Amino acid sequence: MTATIIDGKAFAARVRGEVAEHVARLKSEHGITPGLAVVLVGEDPASQVYVRNKGKQTVEAGMASFERKLPAETSERDLLAVVEELNNDPAVHGILVQLPLPKHLNEDLVINSIAPEKDVDGFHISNVGRLATGQKAMVPCTPLGCLMLLRDHFGSLSGKNAVVVGRSNIVGKPMAQLLLRDSATVTIAHSRTQDLPEVCRRADILVAAVGRPEMITGDYVKPGAVVIDVGINRVEGEGGKTKLVGDVDFESASAVAGAITPVPGGVGPMTIACLLANTLTSCCRAHGLPEPEGLTA
Ligand code: NDP
Secondary structure: OOOEEOOHHHHHHHHHHHHHHHHHHHHHHHOOOOEEEEEEEOOOHHHHHHHHHHHHHHHHOOOEEEEEEEOOOOOHHHHHHHHHHHHOOOOOOEEEEOOOOOOOOOHHHHHOOOOHHHEOOOOOHHHHHHHHOOOOOOOOHHHHHHHHHHHHHHOOOOOOEEEEEOOOOOOHHHHHHHHHHOOOEEEEEOOOOOOHHHHHOOOOEEEEOOOOOOOEOHHHOOOOOEEEEOOOEEEEOHHHOEEEEOOEOHHHHHOOOOEEOOOOOOOHHHHHHHHHHHHHHHHHHHOOOOOOOOOOO
16 A cells, blocks of 8 residues: 655645734724744754744744743743733734743743633643543644644544643644544554554554654554654765654655655644634634634634
């Protein structure tokens, strides 16, 4: 079997297009412009690239983009004051504090200081609890992107066997909650799981969020399964150049799977698209307007 490629890049472009259309309507019909604020502390090169991309795509979608760049030595008190100011700013509908933060700052404390309704990353403890209890929540962007790809592929996820490899708070756990919410039968696997290949081979939907380059080979995949590769790993390629690979060994897995996301061009582009979608949702909720269909969990 040769798997169908799930084109996350094209799907993300579609999501961004839908967001931009909604934003244009919000502006013309209600005079409202959704706004996303990104807070960056320090000068981590990867974070700087992410923040630049987010700002660019926010503006392209017709939204207002606010950036707060703070020096690495910023105190917790000063950072909390910036978050508080954004919480109180009615032009800001989404707040994202770029992680990781410098070591002297308490990430949990900072994330939980964001107003939950503006927490477009979905990491606030109240959004985590809301997702787990089936209440209206802000949902983390990467798992939301995976869910959109899966819904598009299957239509309904009801009754599917899903295995999520990885139990992190930002990917594995919220992914499992979303699959459960769509009535899949969900197993969460992790580093202590016994006979992982056998567990994975039960999956109709296999989500890899392990952080280990190309660990999930074709031996882990049930014939015809849909494989979602969340992993982003930079490894050394030919001629000493670095290249991006996923947590799935694409070559062997795509020979067994029914459909698979590539890296790059699969889940990656969905993350920022979902960030924009969450900001739009937050703006609609703030103004008591209907939420954009198909762009929420
Ligand atoms: P974490 O390191 O936080 O979590 C990794 C998880 O994988 C842990 O639960 C760990 O288990 C589990 N794990 C590690 N080794 C094994 C193993 N040998 N067998 C089974 N399970 C194992 O990673 P994240 O969740 O933050 O990220 C996962 C991947 O997704 C990374 O490649 C990351 O770069 C990528 N990513 C991509 C994003 C995107 O936009 N596409 C966004 C965020 C992340 P245990 O808990 O037992 O230690």
